[in-house]
Amino acid sequence: MEFLSELGRMNKRQMLMQGINVGMIITSALMIWKSLILCTGSESPVVVVLSGSMEPGFYRGDILFLYQPKQPAQTGDIIVFNTDGRDIPIVHRIIKVHERASNSSQLDILTKARPGDNNWGDDRSLYPKGQPWLNTGHIMGKVVGFLPHIGGATIVMNDYPWLKYALIAALGMAVLTSKEG
Known part of the structure; x- marks a missing residue:
């Protein structure tokens, strides 16, 4: 559980910056998706x-x-x-x-x-x-x-749903353990 020790070494500012970075990525993706919905008139463009x-x-x-x-x-x-x-x-x-x-x-x-x-x-x-x-x-x-x-990755995640959750967990751990340069 190396990532827990990494969390312990981060100060509050570093943890806050990591959270903000993840939030910005998610927000940007949602804004792009909603913009596509408005431009195409389709609920799923x-x-x-x-x-x-x-x-x-x-x-x-x-x-x-x-x-x-x-x-x-x-x-x-x-x-x-x-x-x-x-x-x-x-x-x-x-x-x-x-x-x-x-x-x-x-x-x-x-x-x-x-x-x-x-x-x-x-x-x-x-x-x-x-x-x-x-x-x-x-x-x-x-x-x-x-x-x-x-869209091959979507096919794999649809055929093997457990892989989706493993990928989310791995990405979460990667974000938590990444160090600022």
Whole structure:
């Protein structure tokens, strides 16, 4: 437990500076994230592909950039959507869009990873029971760009959750034991 002895050697000012540095890093990351949300109109402007359902278009670990367009969704758009009761959003293509007769601003949307992607059936089995269509409220954003294979760390942490906590603990210990030059 060398880090405890390091803590004992730090004076209050050094400990305060370490705390402020960690706080500044966290605050900066949150400000960047919130700025992206405001600029893109998407609640989650950056997502990582976690499954292989969109191959060969997108592979596991690709980082996708989302934008919430002002115009309605169209057939062929690649969107990220989330339905009630699902923890993880899904990236698939829109294959059908219907305007409701009662309200032309309300759309019914059907998605799937179309042939050429990796799934053959439509996504109705992914929607909540009794819900045959998505609506615009389920769409988190339209994919407008991607970086291939950059999100590999997210895949590893998703597949091995204990690693996430080990990394957080290691970073915490590193911050506490680092010495000022």
